[in-house]
Amino acid sequence: MKPPLFRYHDPASVAEAVALLASTDNAKLLAGGQSLMPMLNMRLVLPDDLIDLNRIDTLAHVRENGDVLEIGAMTRQRELERSAVVRARCPLLTAAIEHVGHQQTRNRGTLGGSLCHLDPSAELVAAAMTLDAVVSVTGRGGERKIPFAQFPQSYMTPAIAPDELVIAVSLPLWGRGHGHAFLEFARRHGDFAVCAVAVMLEKNAAGAITRAAITVAGLDAAPVRVAAAERALLGQAPSEALFRAAAEHCRELDAVGDVHAPAAYRQHLAAVLAKRALAEAAARCH
Amino acid sequence: MTTETRSIAVTVNGMRHEREVEVRLTLADLLRHRLGLTGTHIGCEHGVCGACTVLCNGQSVRACLMLAVQADGKEVSTVEGLAPDAQHLHPLQQAFSSHHGLQCGFCTPGILMTLVEFLRENPAPTEAEVRVALSGNLCRCTGYQGIVAAALDAAQRMRAAGQA
Numbered sequence: 001m002k003p004p005l006f007r008y009h010d011p012a013s014v015a016e017a018v019a020l021l022a023s024t025d026n027a028k029l030l031a032g033g034q035s036l037m038p039m040l041n042m043r044l045v046l047p048d049d050l051i052d053l054n055r056i057d058t059l060a061h062v063r064e065n066g067d068v069l070e071i072g073a074m075t076r077q078r079e080l081e082r083s084a085v086v087r088a089r090c091p092l093l094t095a096a097i098e099h100v101g102h103q104q105t106r107n108r109g110t111l112g113g114s115l116c117h118l119d120p121s122a123e124l125v126a127a128a129m130t131l132d133a134v135v136s137v138t139g140r141g142g143e144r145k146i147p148f149a150q151f152p153q154s155y156m157t158p159a160i161a162p163d164e165l166v167i168a169v170s171l172p173l174w175g176r177g178h179g180h181a182f183l184e185f186a187r188r189h190g191d192f193a194v195c196a197v198a199v200m201l202e203k204n205a206a207g208a209i210t211r212a213a214i215t216v217a218g219l220d221a222a223p224v225r226v227a228a229a230e231r232a233l234l235g236q237a238p239s240e241a242l243f244r245a246a247a248e249h250c251r252e253l254d255a256v257g258d259v260h261a262p263a264a265y266r267q268h269l270a271a272v273l274a275k276r277a278l279a280e281a282a283a284r285c286h
Numbered sequence: 287m288t289t290e291t292r293s294i295a296v297t298v299n300g301m302r303h304e305r306e307v308e309v310r311l312t313l314a315d316l317l318r319h320r321l322g323l324t325g326t327h328i329g330c331e332h333g334v335c336g337a338c339t340v341l342c343n344g345q346s347v348r349a350c351l352m353l354a355v356q357a358d359g360k361e362v363s364t365v366e367g368l369a370p371d372a373q374h375l376h377p378l379q380q381a382f383s384s385h386h387g388l389q390c391g392f393c394t395p396g397i398l399m400t401l402v403e404f405l406r407e408n409p410a411p412t413e414a415e416v417r418v419a420l421s422g423n424l425c426r427c428t429g430y431q432g433i434v435a436a437a438l439d440a441a442q443r444m445r446a447a448g449q450a
Contacts (some may be wrong), residue, residue, distance in 0.1 A: 006287070007287070007290055007309075033351050037350070038332035038333050041350065050309075102336070103403070104336065107346055107347055108347055
C-alpha cells in the first residue's frame with residue numbers, strides 16, 4: 001500500500017507540463033490526487049513519470065464571462081462549493097458538490113481531476129453532462145475544445161490524448177430564473193452514488209416548460225442525458241402526472257448491476273429520483 | 287528505475303523540519319516514520335477511513351493521499367499540536383474524554399483534526415451538520431453517539447472560551 005517508484009515532475013506552467021507530456025510515454029498527471037493517489041498506493045497504475053500540476057497557479061480560477069462560467073481545471077472542489085458566483089449563477093454545481101466525497105477530499109480534489117477520472121457515478125461528471133460543459137484541453141497539437149457529450153469515450157476513459165491535459169471547463173449559464181435539482185441515493189453521505197439524477201428546467205411567463213436537461217448517473221459506464229424525458233416536458237405545464245410520465249423514461253435506460261445494487265433497482269431509483277428532481281427544479285423556477 | 291529523492295522543508299505544529307525524502311513518500315509516512323509523529327494513524331491508505339487526517343495550511347487533508355514533496359513549504363498541524371501544554375487538553379480532547387467519544391482510539395486523531403477545521407468554520411453546528419462533517423471518518427467502536435455528543439459539547443466550550 002505504498003506508491004511505486006516514479007520520476008516526479010512539478011512544472012510551474014502549462015507549457016512545461018505539455019513539454020513533459022510530449023517527452024514521456026508512460027506519464028500520469030497528478031491533480032488533487034483523491035483518485036490517483038489511492039490507485040498509486042494500490043499499484044493499480046504504474047507510471048514511469050508523475051507530473052504534478054499543483055504548482056501551476058494559472059489553472060485555478062472561477063470567472064463569470066458573459067453567459068459562461070469558466071473554471072480552471074485545478075480549481076479545488078471546496079473552492080467551488082464556497083464560491084458565491086457558482087452558487088448564484090450555477091447552483092446545480094453547488095448542489096452536486098455537496099455530495100462529492102468529504103471536506104477532507106474536497107479540500108484537495110479538483111474539477112478537472114474528477115472529470116478526467118470519469119467515475120460512472122461521479123457527481124461532477126453528471127453535472128457537467130447536464131450543463132453541456134465544454135472541456136478545454138491543450139497538448140503538443142495545440143488547444144481544442146471538447147463538448148461534454150463527446151467527452152466520455154467508454155468506462156472511465158475521457159476523449160483526451162495521452163499528450164494532452166485539461167486546462168479549463170466552460171459551463172454555459174442558464175437564465176437567472178431557471179430551476180435546478182441534484183438528487184442521489186448513496187449508502188452513506190459522501191459515497192459514490194448508487195444512482196444520481198441532475199435536472200435543469202426553464203419556464204416561460206405562461207408557465208410552460210421551455211427548456212429541460214435531465215442526466216442519470218450510476219446506471220452504466222457513463223452518465224447519460226435522457227432525451228426522451230426532456231422532449232416529453234417541452235411546451236407542457238408542470239404537473240405531477242407530467243413529471244411521473246417523463247421520469248418513467250429513466251426506467252428504460254441501460255443499467256449494469258454490481259455488488260451495491262442490481263440493475264433493476266438502479267433503474268427504479270432513476271425513475272423515482274427523476275420525478276422528485278423534476279418537481280424540485282420546477283418549484284425553483286421563477 | 288532508481289529511487290529519486292528531494293530535500294523538503296515542512297513546518298509541523300510550528301516546528302520546521304528539513305529532510306531528504308523519496309519522492310513517492312506519502313505525507314502520512316513522512317510524519318510517522320521520518321518525524322516520529324505517530325499520533326497520525328494510518329488505516330486504509332487509500333483515502334477512505336480518515337484516520338490520517340491532518341491540516342495542511344489549515345485545511346483538512348488525507349495525509350495518505352498527499353506526497354511529502356507536496357507539503358514542501360507548507361504548515362502541517364497534527365494531533366500532537368492540539369494540547370496547549372503537557373498539563374492541559376484542547377477543549378475537543380476534554381470533550382472526547384467527558385463523553386466517551388473513543389474506545390480503541392485508532393480513529394480519534396483524524397476525527398479531532400477534522401473537527402478542528404469544522405468548528406473553526408462552523409462554531410455552532412447542528413447535530414446533523416456534525417454527522418455530515420464526520421462522514422469521512424470511520425469509527426468501528428463507538429457507534430458515533432459519544433463522538434457527536436463530544437463535538438457538540440466542544441463547540442459550546444470553545445464558543446464560551448472565545449476559541450472558535
